[in-house]
Amino acid sequence: MDFNLARPIYQQIIDDFKKKMIRGELCKGDRIASQREYAEKARINPNTVQRAYREMESMKMVETLRGQGTYVNISEVDLQMLRTEMARGLLEHFVLEMRSLGFDDSETIKMLQEEQVREREVEDCD
Amino acid sequence: MDFNLARPIYQQIIDDFKKKMIRGELCKGDRIASQREYAEKARINPNTVQRAYREMESMKMVETLRGQGTYVNISEVDLQMLRTEMARGLLEHFVLEMRSLGFDDSETIKMLQEEQVREREVEDCD
Amino acid sequence: MDFNLARPIYQQIIDDFKKKMIRGELCKGDRIASQREYAEKARINPNTVQRAYREMESMKMVETLRGQGTYVNISEVDLQMLRTEMARGLLEHFVLEMRSLGFDDSETIKMLQEEQVREREVEDCD
Amino acid sequence: MDFNLARPIYQQIIDDFKKKMIRGELCKGDRIASQREYAEKARINPNTVQRAYREMESMKMVETLRGQGTYVNISEVDLQMLRTEMARGLLEHFVLEMRSLGFDDSETIKMLQEEQVREREVEDCD
DNA sequence: GTGGTCTAGACCACC
DNA sequence: GTGGTCTAGACCACC
Numbered sequence: 001m002d003f004n005l006a007r008p009i010y011q012q013i014i015d016d017f018k019k020k021m022i023r024g025e026l027c028k029g030d031r032i033a034s035q036r037e038y039a040e041k042a043r044i045n046p047n048t049v050q051r052a053y054r055e056m057e058s059m060k061m062v063e064t065l066r067g068q069g070t071y072v073n074i075s076e077v078d079l080q081m082l083r084t085e086m087a088r089g090l091l092e093h094f095v096l097e098m099r100s101l102g103f104d105d106s107e108t109i110k111m112l113q114e115e116q117v118r119e120r121e122v123e124d125c126d
Numbered sequence: 127m128d129f130n131l132a133r134p135i136y137q138q139i140i141d142d143f144k145k146k147m148i149r150g151e152l153c154k155g156d157r158i159a160s161q162r163e164y165a166e167k168a169r170i171n172p173n174t175v176q177r178a179y180r181e182m183e184s185m186k187m188v189e190t191l192r193g194q195g196t197y198v199n200i201s202e203v204d205l206q207m208l209r210t211e212m213a214r215g216l217l218e219h220f221v222l223e224m225r226s227l228g229f230d231d232s233e234t235i236k237m238l239q240e241e242q243v244r245e246r247e248v249e250d251c252d
Numbered sequence: 253m254d255f256n257l258a259r260p261i262y263q264q265i266i267d268d269f270k271k272k273m274i275r276g277e278l279c280k281g282d283r284i285a286s287q288r289e290y291a292e293k294a295r296i297n298p299n300t301v302q303r304a305y306r307e308m309e310s311m312k313m314v315e316t317l318r319g320q321g322t323y324v325n326i327s328e329v330d331l332q333m334l335r336t337e338m339a340r341g342l343l344e345h346f347v348l349e350m351r352s353l354g355f356d357d358s359e360t361i362k363m364l365q366e367e368q369v370r371e372r373e374v375e376d377c378d
Numbered sequence: 379m380d381f382n383l384a385r386p387i388y389q390q391i392i393d394d395f396k397k398k399m400i401r402g403e404l405c406k407g408d409r410i411a412s413q414r415e416y417a418e419k420a421r422i423n424p425n426t427v428q429r430a431y432r433e434m435e436s437m438k439m440v441e442t443l444r445g446q447g448t449y450v451n452i453s454e455v456d457l458q459m460l461r462t463e464m465a466r467g468l469l470e471h472f473v474l475e476m477r478s479l480g481f482d483d484s485e486t487i488k489m490l491q492e493e494q495v496r497e498r499e500v501e502d503c504d
Numbered sequence: 505g506t507g508g509t510c511t512a513g514a515c516c517a518c519c
Numbered sequence: 520g521t522g523g524t525c526t527a528g529a530c531c532a533c534c
Contacts, residue, residue, distance in 0.1 A: 014173040022227055064174055087227055091241040094220045101148055105242040112238060116231040135526060138520045162505065170523035175509080184310065193506045274479055286521065297511045302522080317518060319518035319521045339479055343493040346472045352401055353465055357494040364490060367469040368483040 009044060013052035018062065021074055022083045030072045032062065135170055138177035143187065147200055148209050156198045158188065261296055267305035269313065273326055274335050282324045284314065387422060391430035395439065399452055400461045408439065408450045 020026040032038075041047040053070060055086055056062045063073035074082075098108045129135045144219045146152040158164075163181060165172040179196055182188045189199035200208075255261045272278040284290075287305060291298040307324055308314045315325035326334075350360045398404040410416075413431055416425040431448060434440045441451035452460075476486045 001135065015143070019226075036188050083227055087224065087229065087237065088241075089187075090223050090227075091218060091237055092245070094216060097216050097242050097244050098213065098241075100145075101209055103213065105246075108242070109235065109238065111213065111217055112221070112235065115214075115221050116234075119225075120231075136524080164505085172527060173527085177524090179507085190507065191534095192508075195506060262509080271478075288521085293398050299512085300510060303509090305522085316522065317519095318523075321521060326416065334449075335479055339476065339481060339489065340493075342472060342475050342479075343489055344497065346468060347490070347493050347497050349468050350465065351497075352397075353461055353468075355401070355465065357498075361487065363469055364463065364487065366474070367466075367473050368486075371470070371477075372483075 010048050010052040010055065013038075013042075013049065014056055014059075014061075017052075017056060018082050018086065021061070021072065022078060022086060026072050027088060028074060030071050031069050032072065128175065129170070129186060133181050134177040135174050137163075139175065140182055140185075140187075143178075143182060144208055144212065144216075147187070147198065148212065149204060154198050154200060157195050160195055231235075255294075255296070261300050262304040262307065265290075265294075265301065266308055266311075266313075269308060270306075270334055271332060272337065273324065274338065278324050280326060283321050284324060286321055290323070315375050388430040388433065391416075391420075391427065392434055392439075395430075396460050396464065397435060399450060399457060400464060404450050405448050406452060409447045410450065410483075410500050412447060465480070 010028050017026065017032070026032065033041070035046055035049045039049045042049075053062065053064065057064055057070075060078060061072070062070050064070045095105075095108070099105075103111070129138050143152065143158070152158065159167070161172050165175045170174075179188065179190065183196075184188050186204060187198070189198050189202050191198045191252045221231075222236070225231075229237070255264050255349065269278065269284070278284065285293070287298050287301045291301045294301070305314065309316050309322075312330060313324070313326050314322050316322045347357075347360070351357075355363070385464050395404065395410070404410065411419070413424055413427045417427045420427075431440065431442065431462055435448075438456060439450070440448050442448045473483075473486070477483075481489070
């Protein structure tokens with residue numbers, strides 16, 4: 001993983017886990033890396049990882065069992081909320097960026113439809 | 127400016143100028159910051175800035191006059207190409223991310239339309 | 253190789269490769285020296301070699317495969333353009349130098365013909 | 379002046395004076411820079427300049443008057459010989475380079491004639 | 505002041 | 520091993 005300097009690293013760690021949960025790469029009950037493992041792999045300070053894990057715990061995304069490890073523990077409802085929240089972020093960013101390039105909203109819609117077709121064709125080739 | 131660790135800094139500098147040119151914040155003939163000025167402001171090494179400026183020169187985005195400075199020098203045609211190219215990047219990223227969150231293409235279109243309305247209301251408030 | 257102080261070293265490196273390609277000493281697909289090898293042999297800084305290689309990449313003279321090396325990758329058309337461009341440089345330099353020595357153009361032609369004969373005889377001796 | 383690393387600097391100094399004499403930029407009786415002046419301007423070791431001047435003296439290109447300076451002192455005959463010698467160098471280099479680019483001698487002649495015409499047109503524009 | 509070249513050396517990613 | 524990025528700093532040429 002690479003970290004963006006613009007946002008606190010612990011938040012980026014949380015985002016990373018959110019994405020993995022939403023995509024189904026991490027499911028309820030899965031054990032995630034220990035704080036020490038994560039810190040070593042990502043070459044960041046263990047304290048930073050600890051803060052991320054603690055916040056995820058308080059957000060009910062994970063559950064930490066003393067001496068055993070940290071496990072995904074998110075409810076189906078919260079997962080759906082996460083998904084919606086991340087989509088909103090994407091949508092907002094996309095709308096504002098396209099406008100700042102000078103495309104009006106209906107143009108953007110049309111271009112999006114074309115892109116979706118294009119990406120489907122790319123997939124079909126694989 | 128903050129720089130993302132995931133992409134080379136010199137490319138992020140170039141992207142920054144591309145955006146400013148597309149948005150009309152920088153026009154043909156405008157003088158941009160000297161390499162040293164930019165480097166000091168952004169707290170990066172002058173060599174990194176120079177690499178960005180040099181690549182922009184070879185892309186015909188700017189013209190560099192030794193001992194004088196660096197000036198925006200992009201043709202209207204190239205500006206349009208830049209705009210299209212940046213839009214394609216945004217579109218592709220957006221389509222793939224929404225799919226990875228599990229939204230199908232028609233859902234995405236609908237959500238986009240709703241977001242555009244929402245963003246318009248935000249604007250109206252300002 | 254020895255480098256001339258009058259021209260940047262990285263340009264002289266590029267010129268050297270241009271000549272080798274035109275003369276057929278380097279063909280499409282050939283691997284050229286790694287940046288470190290070249291730098292050690294020529295006793296120059298690897299960064300200087302890299303700049304030359306990078307520019308050759310952007311001129312489509314070579315293709316660079318990260319972790320593998322750099323390979324000649326020039327089209328037949330571009331090779332012909334290179335050849336013409338280098339010939340023009342030689343011709344221009346030669347014409348201007350002869351004039352600055354006070355030879356008029358027809359004298360120069362006559363002397364050239366004589367020189368060609370002389371060089372042919374030298375060759376025949378070898 | 380810039381010096382080429384491939385040849386001894388003192389020889390390059392001599393070549394420089396030869397050219398200036400042939401072109402008439404330096405005439406019999408003209409005073410040339412003192413050794414110290416030359417060394418400072420060119421940022422080279424005074425000993426190197428001294429060697430060049432000594433050799434020019436022995437070639438009868440200049441005359442040194444103790445306590446007064448060094449003066450051009452070349453005979454008309456020697457000037458002509460110099461001129462011929464430099465032309466031969468140019469011719470040889472040109473013939474060999476064009477051949478190494480794969481042009482045969484008659485092609486070279488034709489291209490030279492075209493270049494002479496082109497350079498005349500450039501001159502006329504000025 | 506401006507940009508241009510080069511070195512030395514660190515650290516990274518890919519193979 | 521390969522190439523890629525970045526810093527620090529020297530020195531140059533042009534204005």
